Amino acid sequence: MDNLFVALFEILSFGAIVVLVVLGLGIIASMMGIFNFAQGEFVLLGAYVTYIVHSAGAPVWIGMVAAPFAVGALGFVLERSIVRRFYAAPIVAMLGTYALGLIIREIVRGLIGGLYLSVPEPLGGSVNIGTMHFSSWRLVIILITALVMIGSYLLLARTAFGLRIRASLENPALARASGISTNAIYGATFAFGAALAGLAGALIVPVFSLFADLGLRFLIQGFVAVMVGGVGSFAGPVAGAGVIGTLAAALPWIIPPVIADVLVFVLAIIFIKFRPQGLISGKGV
Amino acid sequence: MTETTPTTSLPLPVRVGHQRRWQVLPIIEIVVLAIAVLLPFVLKDYLTIYATRVLILCLFALSFDLVWGYAGIMSFGQAVFFGTAGYGVALIARDLGVTSILLVLPAGLLIGFAFALLLGGFLLLGRHPSSVIFVSLGTLTGSYAADRVARGWYYLGGQNGIPSIPPMSLGSYDITEGPVYYYMTLGILLAVYLLCRFLVRSQFGLALAGLRENEQRIAFFGYQVQRLKAIIFSFAGAVAGLAGSLYAFHEGFVWPNMLGVVISTQVVLYVLFGGSGTLIGAVIGTVAIEAVSFWLSNSYQDIWPIILGVLLLLVILFRPAGLISLILSERERVGNFGRLPEEGDRGSS
Numbered sequence: 001m002d003n004l005f006v007a008l009f010e011i012l013s014f015g016a017i018v019v020l021v022v023l024g025l026g027i028i029a030s031m032m033g034i035f036n037f038a039q040g041e042f043v044l045l046g047a048y049v050t051y052i053v054h055s056a057g058a059p060v061w062i063g064m065v066a067a068p069f070a071v072g073a074l075g076f077v078l079e080r081s082i083v084r085r086f087y088a089a090p091i092v093a094m095l096g097t098y099a100l101g102l103i104i105r106e107i108v109r110g111l112i113g114g115l116y117l118s119v120p121e122p123l124g125g126s127v128n129i130g131t132m133h134f135s136s137w138r139l140v141i142i143l144i145t146a147l148v149m150i151g152s153y154l155l156l157a158r159t160a161f162g163l164r165i166r167a168s169l170e171n172p173a174l175a176r177a178s179g180i181s182t183n184a185i186y187g188a189t190f191a192f193g194a195a196l197a198g199l200a201g202a203l204i205v206p207v208f209s210l211f212a213d214l215g216l217r218f219l220i221q222g223f224v225a226v227m228v229g230g231v232g233s234f235a236g237p238v239a240g241a242g243v244i245g246t247l248a249a250a251l252p253w254i255i256p257p258v259i260a261d262v263l264v265f266v267l268a269i270i271f272i273k274f275r276p277q278g279l280i281s282g283k284g285v
Numbered sequence: 286m287t288e289t290t291p292t293t294s295l296p297l298p299v300r301v302g303h304q305r306r307w308q309v310l311p312i313i314e315i316v317v318l319a320i321a322v323l324l325p326f327v328l329k330d331y332l333t334i335y336a337t338r339v340l341i342l343c344l345f346a347l348s349f350d351l352v353w354g355y356a357g358i359m360s361f362g363q364a365v366f367f368g369t370a371g372y373g374v375a376l377i378a379r380d381l382g383v384t385s386i387l388l389v390l391p392a393g394l395l396i397g398f399a400f401a402l403l404l405g406g407f408l409l410l411g412r413h414p415s416s417v418i419f420v421s422l423g424t425l426t427g428s429y430a431a432d433r434v435a436r437g438w439y440y441l442g443g444q445n446g447i448p449s450i451p452p453m454s455l456g457s458y459d460i461t462e463g464p465v466y467y468y469m470t471l472g473i474l475l476a477v478y479l480l481c482r483f484l485v486r487s488q489f490g491l492a493l494a495g496l497r498e499n500e501q502r503i504a505f506f507g508y509q510v511q512r513l514k515a516i517i518f519s520f521a522g523a524v525a526g527l528a529g530s531l532y533a534f535h536e537g538f539v540w541p542n543m544l545g546v547v548i549s550t551q552v553v554l555y556v557l558f559g560g561s562g563t564l565i566g567a568v569i570g571t572v573a574i575e576a577v578s579f580w581l582s583n584s585y586q587d588i589w590p591i592i593l594g595v596l597l598l599l600v601i602l603f604r605p606a607g608l609i610s611l612i613l614s615e616r617e618r619v620g621n622f623g624r625l626p627e628e629g630d631r632g633s634s
Contacts, residue, residue: 258437
């Protein structure tokens with residue numbers, strides 16, 4: 001029974017990590033219609049900023065607060081200068097953002113070398129219930145994921161800014177005619193998605209340690225999750241991330257990890273093939 | 286890349302009289318071929334070996350150019366066919382002891398074809414036409430999954446792959462790396478190139494080009510769009526398989542990276558850089574990137590991938606048709622298709 005709870009906790013915390021990573025990806029894909037291949041590198045950058053702040057002697061949590069702002073700012077600059085040219089053609093956008101991601105990844109690789117650098121958890125220790133131990137940091141990740149999810153949802157569904165974003169998604173021409181600057185909205189949305197990725201990177205770096213290919217691993221998982229959930233809505237990618245994250249964490253308890261890892265992807269692709277619109281179809285929030 | 290130029294004007298299918306237009310493409314092709322033939326005479330031995338590897342990668346790049354440059358299928362998993370064929374022939378050589386070139390190369394070709402047929406059939410065929418995004422993600426995922434399987438499978442050597450594959454043989458003669466392997470690869474590359482050139486300039490190629498420019502319109506014409514795509518995807522898989530088996534025997538070992546995302550995206554870089562949809566652009570892109578990479582790898586190993594990324598970004602932003610478009614006109618890039626009717630029988634054809 002104890003083991004079951006520990007397993008469930010592991011699955012939940014990994015699922016939360018995937019949701020966190022996918023959220024930014026999903027918002028950019030759903031609200032702007034482009035698949036951002038540099039998203040994994042935004043996660044990496046978030047982790048890197050945290051590491052830099054930590055190695056400069058400041059507490060880790062300061063780095064974690066700084067990471068989303070730094071990555072979001074970079075995302076904004078990239079969107080203004082480069083990504084905006086790609087909106088007309090989704091495939092070109094994939095390739096262009098892939099090139100961006102390649103540049104970021106290789107720069108970070110050059111800066112840290114081929115090393116695995118560890119960053120301590122800002123909140124160590126564990127919470128004990130009876131004989132079971134739950135890592136406090138993973139609990140914090142679950143908590144923050146829940147908060148970010150609720151926050152993003154409220155931002156998109158309940159605020160005037162969210163309304164503008166959705167308007168720009170559903171009918172850009174009409175949105176412009178109504179006096180909404182879709183250009184500015186796209187920039188802000190992209191920056192927001194990048195900031196979420198930066199936050200994800202900052203939070204998971206104590207768990208996974210920092211290495212140049214950190215983002216790559218989450219990129220494919222994230223895309224598959226977005227497709228499984230369904231592009232175009234807010235709930236879709238989150239649901240997809242939940243499913244993929246849970247499966248990816250749960251299956252290795254039952255079957256060998258390598259097979260589990262591959263099986264998740266194969267199942268996901270088969271699912272998308274027969275239900276292209278994803279778990280949750282439809283646009284909006 | 287072609288989506289940025291949606292209204293490519295196809296030339297009229299009429300040749301006025303017998304006057305010939307000045308053609309740049311054949312000149313480029315002949316110059317490249319001449320350089321390739323003469324290269325082993327001027328290169329040192331170890332460079333010839335490197336050049337052989339580049340030729341094999343050119344063959345691989347051709348396979349990607351066929352699917353992306355001609356049919357508009359974004360395959361981020363071309364390495365699956367390259368790698369499985371490499372692993373396949375390595376297993377044939379290791380476990381069955383068969384190294385005859387007359388058996389292993391067709392085997393590699395068939396393996397590549399079969400895997401491409403399976404993956405392409407699944408991703409492309411079906412009741413609902415698949416979105417471009419789905420196909421590119423599906424192939425990318427396939428590549429990632431194949432890499433993971435190879436890493437975890439003890440029979441395939443796990444992380445280390447399969448080392449010390451015996452050399453290919455023709456009768457009792459061992460084909461080892463060096464000028465012989467170079468010219469053999471060049472011959473195969475030339476043959477495949479000519480075959481592809483014939484294919485993309487045929488009426489089938491015209492349908493493919495139409496697919497790339499405007500898929501819906503081709504479907505309205507009554508073409509079986511998905512079937513066309515699956516055919517060219519499988520054909521390209523066979524080419525990639527051939528390249529993979531040549532690569533396996535040339536290097537003497539196979540390892541999981543051959544299947545993975547890195548090689549899959551590398552071939553995308555080659556083709557985009559050189560110019561997709563021209564065949565020769567794929568070759569030029571591969572040679573250019575590999576040559577600069579070799580040249581820089583000693584002194585600037587760390588910053589080379591960054592430069593590569595920046596170059597790719599610049600090409601995508603400012604030269605979507607690739608390096609080749611600097612000297613090749615758009616009209617010639619699109620080219621003519623099939624047999625041109627003479628002016629007299631225009632109405633009847």
